[in-house]
Amino acid sequence: MKLAVIGCGYWGPNLVRNFVQSNKIRECICCDLDQKRLARMKSLYPSVEVISDYKELLRAPDLDAVAIATPVRFHHPIAKEFLLHGKHVFIEKPLTHSYETSLELVKLADEKDKVLMVGHTFEYTAAVNKIKEIIESGELGKILYISCIRVNLGLIQSDINVVWDLAPHDISTIIYIIGETPISVNSQGKAHFKHNIEDVATTTLNFKNGLIAFIHSSWLDPNKIRRTTIVGSRRMLVYDDIEPQEKIKIYDKGVAVPPYYDTFAEFQFSYRYGDIHSPRIDDYEPLKKECDHFLTCCQKGVSPLSDGYSGLRVVSILEAANKSIKLSGKSVQIQGTKLLNRRSKNNGNGLLIANGWN
Ligand SMILES: NC(=O)c1ccc[n+]([C@@H]2O[C@H](COP(=O)([O-])OP(=O)(O)OC[C@H]3O[C@@H](n4cnc5c(N)ncnc54)[C@H](O)[C@@H]3O)[C@@H](O)[C@H]2O)c1
Incomplete structure (x- = not known):
């Protein structure tokens, strides 16, 4: 395949590296408005x-x-032009x-029969897929709540x-592992440095079945933390993406209400403090898997795991979160939930979800 990477700033070079190394790519083009970035890409590759x-x-x-x-x-605007010209698009x-604008791209990709990923x-990532497997096995019991922290110092953005910037990772992960889209969102945030650009926020996702998920996002924190805690009725799981070895730990901890008691004095919760174990997870670069998956989907003409609808789901939640921030944290319903539960037409049977991405 011949592919172009448009935008070679901070993140684009990671995509270029993976595409250049892929045996599915015969020619790779780097496009950027900044000549210095282009010279850098030429020197690397x-x-x-x-x-x-x-254009x-x-x-x-x-x-x-x-x-x-x-x-x-x-x-x-860029994706729209390429879809209109019949090219597969990764964003x-x-x-x-x-x-x-997300909905417009989703419809256009379906109309043109092109991959939108x-x-x-x-x-x-191997860790998130392991967590999905653990949740689906029932090992954690009923999921009671999820808490995500994604904080560090910088990089304050100018347009978002x-x-x-940060919550798409947590939102897409939560929807992926739980298999459900939230029905409403509450979010509170503050802009300390740039007018109207919140640099710290807490977002709550509310699901139909009572599950609640908290997402703390910040560019103003002395520490870099990427941690997700999943509390189930049977066990609790902590996923620390910074941890090099034991990224996932499962705690056999929980609370039990006594089965019967006669007086208030007899009533006592019992807390279980059991073993902690860390499952083995595969070691590979997630971005390599992601890039390869995109190329495979283009070659086979199938819809990707993170297809346009998946992007639309996350954007609809981000948009609701923004509205909620402006309303000082009031609850905002997610629009178009029926549509959000759809997948691209060539993947209507959900096979890719069930079988992973290979
Ligand atoms: N998946 C991840 O973990 C991850 C991590 C970081 C960033 N990102 C995403 O990657 C995207 C880029 O973020 P970044 O931090 O690299 O931004 P950046 O500002 O560092 O780089 C963007 C580049 O795009 C170029 N550009 C802008 N308009 C252009 C145009 N019309 N034609 C060609 N080039 C153009 C700029 O010159 C710049 O070099 C964002 O969507 C961001 O959310 C993803």
Whole structure:
């Protein structure tokens, strides 16, 4: 395949590295408005062609696909043009800056029968897939709540707030492991440094079955933390993505209400403090898996695990979170939940969900 990566700033070079190394790629083009970024890409990968105006690529008949890693506000206009010209499109998270523009891309990709994939990287990690397997096995019991912390110092963005920057990872992970889309969102945030760009926020996702998930996102924290805690009725799981070895720990801890008691004095919760174990997880680069999955889907003409609908689900929640922040944390319903539970038409049977991405 011949593929172009558009946007070679901070994240784009990671995509270029994986695509250049793939045996499915015959030619890779790097596109960026900044000549310095292009010179950097050429020095790293002498075989790539470099170009500054993506419009030159629109009519290239032998170009199969593009991967977009520009700032979020450019995702939609660039992706739309390439879909209209019949190219497969991969877009970094979040899919676009609004529900309307995401929906337009989803419909366009379906109409043109082209792959539209969003870079929900965590859905391709071994740890998140292990957690999904553990939850589905029933080992944790009924999931009571989920708590995610994704904080560090920087990088304050100019076009999106911290929820749009960091929470897509947590939202896509939660929807993926639970298999459900929340029905409403509450979010509170504060902009300390840039007008209207919140740099710290807490977002709560409410699900139909009573499950609640808290997401704390911050660019203003002295420590880098990427931790998800999943509390089940039987066991509790902690996923620490910073931890090099034991990323997942399962705690045999819990609370039991006594089966019977006559007086208040007799009533006592009993707490269980059992063993802690850390399951083995495979060691591979998630981005390599993600890039390879995109290329496979383009070649086979099937819909990816993180397809356009998956991107739309996350964007609809981000948009609701933004509305809630402006309403000082009031509950905002997620729009179009029926549509959000759909998948791209060539993947209506959900086979890719059931069988993983291979
Ligand atoms: N999956 C992940 O873990 C992950 C991590 C970081 C960033 N991202 C995503 O990657 C995307 C890019 O983020 P970043 O931090 O690399 O941004 P960045 O600002 O560092 O880089 C963006 C690049 O796009 C270029 N660009 C802008 N408009 C362009 C155009 N019209 N044509 C060609 N090039 C253009 C800029 O010159 C810049 O070099 C965002 O969507 C972000 O959310 C994903």
